[in-house]
Amino acid sequence: MRPATVEHAPAPFPVIKRTGQTVPFDPAKISEAIRRAFLDVEGTDAGSSSRVRAVVAELTEAVELALLRHAGPERAVHIEEIQDQVELALMRGGHHRIARSYVLYREEHARARAAAPTPTAELHVRLADGSSAPIDLERIARVVREACEGLDGADADRVLADTRGLLYDGISAAELDQAPVLAARALVETDPDHSTVSARLLLDVLRREAFGALGLDEPSDHADATARYGDYLAAYVRRGVDLGQLDPALAEFDLDRLLAALRPERDLEFTFLGLQTLYDRYFLHSRGVRYEMPQAFFLRVAMGLAIREVDREARAAEFYALLSDFDVMCSTPTLFNAGTTRPQLSSCFLTTIPDDLPGIFGSISDNALLSKYAGGLGNDWTPVRGIGAHIRGTNGESQGVVPFMKIANDTAVAVNQGGKRKGAVCAYLETWHIDVEEFLDLRKNTGDDRRRTHDMNTANWVPDEFMRRVRADGEWTLFSPDEVGDLHDLHGAAFAEAYRAHEAAAARGERRVFRTVRAVELWRRMLTMLFETGHPWITFKDPCNVRSPQQHAGVVHSSNLCTEITLNTTARTGAEEVAVCNLASVNLARHVGPDGIDVEKLGRTVRTAVRMLDNVVDINFYTIPSARRSNLRHRPVGLGVMGYQDALFTQRIPLASEAAVEFADASMEHVSWHAIAASSDLAVERGRYASFDGSLWSRGVLPIDSVELLAATRDEGELELDRTQRLDWDALRERVRRHGMRNSNVMAIAPTATIANITGVTASIEPLYRNLYVKANMSGDFTVVNDHLVRDLAERGLWDTVMVGDLKYFDGALGEIDRVPDDLRELYATAFEIDSSWLIEAAARRQKWIDQAQSLNLYVSRPDGRALDALYQLAWRRGLKTTYYLRSQAATRVEKSTLAVTDGKLNAVAPAAAAPAATPPPSAAPAVAPPPAPAPACSIDGPDCEACQ
Template identity: 70%
Template sequence: MTASTAPPTDAPPALRVIRRDGTERPFDDSKIAVAMTKAFLAVEGEANASSSRLHHLVAELTAHVVAALMRHPTPAVHVEQIQDQVELALMRGEHHRVARSYVLYREEHARARGGEGGEAPAAGGAVVHVTAPDGTRAPLDRERVRTVVTEAVAGVDDVDVAPVLAELDRTVYDGITADELSQALVMAARALVEREPNYSLVASRLLLDRLRAEAVSHLAGAREIPDHAAMAERYPSYTKDYLRHAIAIGLVDPELATFDLDRVTAALRPERDLQIGFLGLQTLYDRYFLHERGTRFELPQAFFLRVAMGLAIRETDREERAVEFYELLSSFDFMASTPTLFNSGTTRPQLSSCFLTTIGDDLNSIFQGYRNNALLAKYSGGLGNDWTPVRGLGAHIRGTNGVSQGVVPFLKIAGDTAVAVNQGGKRKGAACAYLETWHVDIEEFLDLRKNTGDDRRRTHDMNTANWVPDEFLRRVVADGSWTLFSPDEVPDLHDLYGDAFADRYRAYEAAAERGEIRVHRTVRAVELWRRMLTMLFETGHPWITFKDPCNLRSPQQHAGVVHSSNLCTEITLNTHADADRGEVAVCNLGSVNLAAHVTADGLDADKLRRTVTTAVRMLDNVVDINFYTIPEARRSNLRHRPIGLGLMGFSDALFVQGLSPASDDAVGFADRSAEALSWYAISASSDLAVERGRYATFDGSLWSRGILPIDSLELLAATRGEGELEIDRSTTMDWDSLRDRVRAQGMRNSNVMAIAPTATISNICGVGQSIEPIHLNLYVKSNMSGDFTVVNPYLVRDLKERDLWDEVMVSDLKYFDGSLAEIDRVPDELKQRYATAFEIEPRWLVAAASRRQKWLDQAQSLNLYLSGPSGRALDELYRLAWRSGLKTTYYLRTRAATSVEKSTLTGTDGRLSGVPSAPPPPPAAAVPAVPPTAPDLDPGQACRIDDPDCEACQ
């Protein structure tokens, strides 16, 4: 086979190749096909030269290379970049021996040219002109480029100007536009991140240089390129101009102009722009900064000040509070949730994160539920819908004397509504449907996310969750029977929990045996449990959440019932579907950056107290400022005023202290940090009650009775049998004085704590998400702007201290998919400290979650990881979660069918590529079984950690 036989690809005719001598030539994809063919023949032999398989394989790989080159930011690419893409294509295709042959071929030719890495890039000796926006051309000002890069590397350890300029020279071409040049600078620094993580900060500063030019030029009406020093001086005046312009075009609330702008802008910290990592700044640029027809004119510190002013707009001393809030946000000690960041200070300040609804059993309620979902999702709300009241398949319809088709057809419409209303065009709409385990449609509900069967009874884009009562788990343990009912015949089960539910459920079972209930079906409990776990493994849904602990420990059980959680399983608030007293629960979220509150010696409790006190005030302000899209949400939020203060950066906090995640020390730190967060949050809300008044439904709550979250464990224990609750109940702080204070002063908020996923805001702050263990120590993350190489900086620090960080280590990390386990020269101590999620026994994650849960009045988004799932492993894990007192669980993540690019190239960003993994071990006998051929889990399309289009909660 020769290159000429490869089918033509659709390469852009303007694409040019920069040769090593600096000259350019038209792009010719046949040369790629020739090179690949030679590499295959060198490995597989001449006998394959005319094979059809090789012909089509080379054509397919060539097409992948061309497609990658077509996404290049400039119309000219260096020959080395083309060869990089060839190597990536071979590695992605799992042709490792061929890729190795190709790498050796490149190295031999590089040595033959007289240099270890080849000749100097061509552009270094050629005259390069830059095309201005008006079309004029001028020679590239290399001195300014060097100055910009020098400024970007200033004060950053282990980085230098020369490598960035060398990478730049590989991409610049004669006639490059000014915008392309600034982008090429960013890409040059980005390419160096995998060899040295600190180049992420360099890339961020280069992106900031580009952003400054974009924002300032837009406001000034002429192109300006201020450096950081110049911008630092004019930041206050720029911010005033920016606010005036944003108000004039209708993006910002005119009320912000009535602040004392001299006072608030004097508090700006321009130097904090330089502390934002590249992924964080790119995320802010893509999603959060205000723009006019795509042109960003909001700089980072102006953004944080706008959010802070919006949250302080009803404070007595607005300026003082705005500065206090700004300090907390811009320092990354605390970060508000995504809806708050999107909309604070704007003309539509919908700042709340999560909405929970109950759907009633009539068409008016069902279609009102669809409308509510659409209105709530429009302004970035994540949705949790309780569908249990809707009658099941085969139930009688009195009005028409017909037979119900069950809840599933209605769920199909709900899923389509979430997709159609994509949160104002900013991100995917997302909802989660909850159903109790006794509902007669539960088995069909389990199948909603399957890719087979009648597509009219599938919801491929909607999350689902089981709302599981304790009585069902008791039947599973005892291998008893379980009866399914239609809720129209057993309506009170929906509102009952604990012993009251168990008693009433048994009474209905007896009535069914007597023939007094029309629609019912009896199944073996363990068989239903097996199917629940099988579907969870195969489709990622429905999640397992526990009804009784959510209600028995709810501070608001006197005012209603918790019927579901939210989109990410951390919110546990009351809902009701009645027209007269209907309530849509609302939660207002924000997260403390735990990594910013620890040192090598442990938790900085005094700093945490200050942060939490201010954060609770900010979240309470959301309740009054919020733009409510439906009256049921406004009524509920103003009555109960719930907030959800959470945390992120837990894994970073462990790294700072040198703790292994699979250790008693890590579990102990989870306990102590959650205890401190709980104590300070409750204290802050109680003190706010003195200043602003108690929330309306305080009387009768657990708070009013002096029962704090740690005390509510006794209420759960009272309904659990022997061996059904295994949870540590130790304390270290002065809880007696806090109980007395809460009883005397009251609480400003019905609920104060919930640990959300923090998918995007943790990227902004540059820390690990929520309470998650680290996924990989080196990986490629995708978002709206492309692929980003991410390296664990704590690991790099420790490896440098041991003289182990080098190109071989980078190569090993890639080869072993970001894991240290198989790298012999890494000490065992570091392997344990930097163990990845699938290397940690999941019991450690449950143990840490159990310690946190005892302090929380709501729940936590807890993902569970199994490297080799089996029926026995799944069964034991979820029974352990129940016994450990957890209220909810989130995604089950099995060993993903992905791997890090195993390229040996330095500075190449690649996507995670699919590689089939071994099937899980066969299930053990007599336990819930997972089919041995079950595919690796795709965790779904909404609110998944590695989904760049999500973050519906945060």
């Protein structure tokens, strides 16, 4: 079998051969290559098969269309790009055996070419002014070899050979810069070290761009750039201030003192995904020309956070050390805006929408202003009257809450955060609202599009009383909030009592708009829509309120965009509060060794991180006064964790195990203890937050103690949670009672998708998505390979081309790859190979230590109503406050990768999990009858949400 070779024939675009020669595109060559592929795998009889002829024609057309989409009719396409698309077309068509053989053939011949590269005639680069110059192959070789230094798995000769294959006479300067990067990133699948190589090659491009933008001579290599960092830093700050991008106060810092703290060698530690993400979306630029280097970026953020400190240089150096070493990472808004002239640093905003037109449209306007500078939004829509409710001003009937949600949806799309990422909002509705059934349908792709919100996230705000009715197979009554307004602010026993009173009033004819349904049937619809569309998420009202430290100061009416923030909100009354939270995440992978947690380092990191977050409250640029008023009064922050799965790998702990649950418990206990202690120490230094008196903190009730408050509201069997404690909590309770707290809330675990990309670890508390896949985000497509697995397989002599092909064939899962040892299959089981009840058990152990909540995704490999019911009943019984996405393998768009120059993306329906799920932890969830098996219509594009962090 031979891959496509394109040499002659009329074409829509030119093709670059490996010699650098440009020739026309000829689709007939693709057809012939695909036909031969079928012959090699299926035998000579396949050549005369009408089925094969039809498939060849279809695949050839798909390849040509894909090339036109990627290249357009003008740009030259390299032969490797064509072969990539052939491979992807075979995968899309389900021809996995042929695609696998094709991959192996390409790899074999690529190695042969690397061993004996084709001689290349002298080539020239086309410069920006239209002139040309010989390509400096010696410099390319020097830069590539420097990029491979210290990386055992990097193959400099192969990168150089593949780079030469991408060059052609008349190549543009920009394409020449990208050629080594593309060559290295294509080898990521052969060894993950090539991701670091790609990043270092991109760094070379960035160094020359940034130094040139500041009028400095371009550095010849990393050592040259390091030696001249002082000149660069001073010029960088001047340029940023002159452009009006950097806060002029940064020029007042002692830059020489900060330069001593700078660590330019940390520029070499990025993965390609991490540095490309920073390059595309974070680094400061002028008209698209970047002038901010990675260490200047981290220093700018640190200086911005230390700008009001007494010894600001010392604090900036302290903050910089944590950020640049990836020990902790601030959320995306903080990274975007710290140290700039408009420092909107907060991550999340929560609002309650009032039930009047000025209030509704005022809230939508607030959404736009909050979203403009990178905030994620959570809207509580429960107060808005439902369909059929009386409108006194017009003597008409309401059309319900959905039309207004549609407007909020379109506003989020329109305000896209300066092109840096999509605006995002989540709508919350309590389960008793009369419009809840229409609310469940908001993300469907069928029905009246005027009553659909395709871009807005949705979440159910579920009271405990509803869960009890489900378990008892009882009835549930839906109301319009204009007639039962007290329910919105009630929870626990008070809610249950008032709700039953409203039901009795409805039975007497004293409520105009209501409807009674079977609770189990509504629950089934909730789970069915969650599986079909990924929405609405399931979040629990009572645990969020009963365990809230701030229950004396208001009510938690919703969570945020990613379900980890649980803060009070009030509607627009002139003194309304928009809740604000400021986020950062500790990288657990940097705080564990083979023997467990580095407790001392973790404590230091957490304490510094809490100080950084508290600074955000005062430095922050507030776009609406209600957000400022709320944030300064309560000062909530949300310190979370990420790299949980990497930390387990380091300790050789499978995620689906009791040991992993114990690690989740112990690690979060340490984070909780030190975060609370840090906030209490800040209260001594800076003063208590304004609404401290009357809070749970003021009564010595810490998050671990509030578990008992929830238990008191539940009947027997409704809260099953391990209460183990390891640290000296009595002493900390006394400190908090005596000294107070600087922050009303201190912990929340956000998704961290983007900042985890930057630091090169798994997101948040997520399980491993795939061992090999292509991740697509706003910066492009990136091959992601589990480097832990690669190292283990290499040590056992199992990492080879065939293993790469098998990982592709089985969607990055190890279950059916026979030669993988059982211990590695268990350790590296992917999200769809484990039972999600393990994720709930680990989350429950964390939740007991957290004063807010956590973004918890759940995974199911196939539709199963009873399994979904059991999962969410378990989440409720374990006392979780919220859950996030339900990701279904049958409905998730799977991304496959390709071996050659450009990463490819394949959207297809994945097969059911090949390996049986790991044994679930024991639970006793009574299952309701399963919902009907839904059609797989989920539109979730991949494993990561980039909305909060």
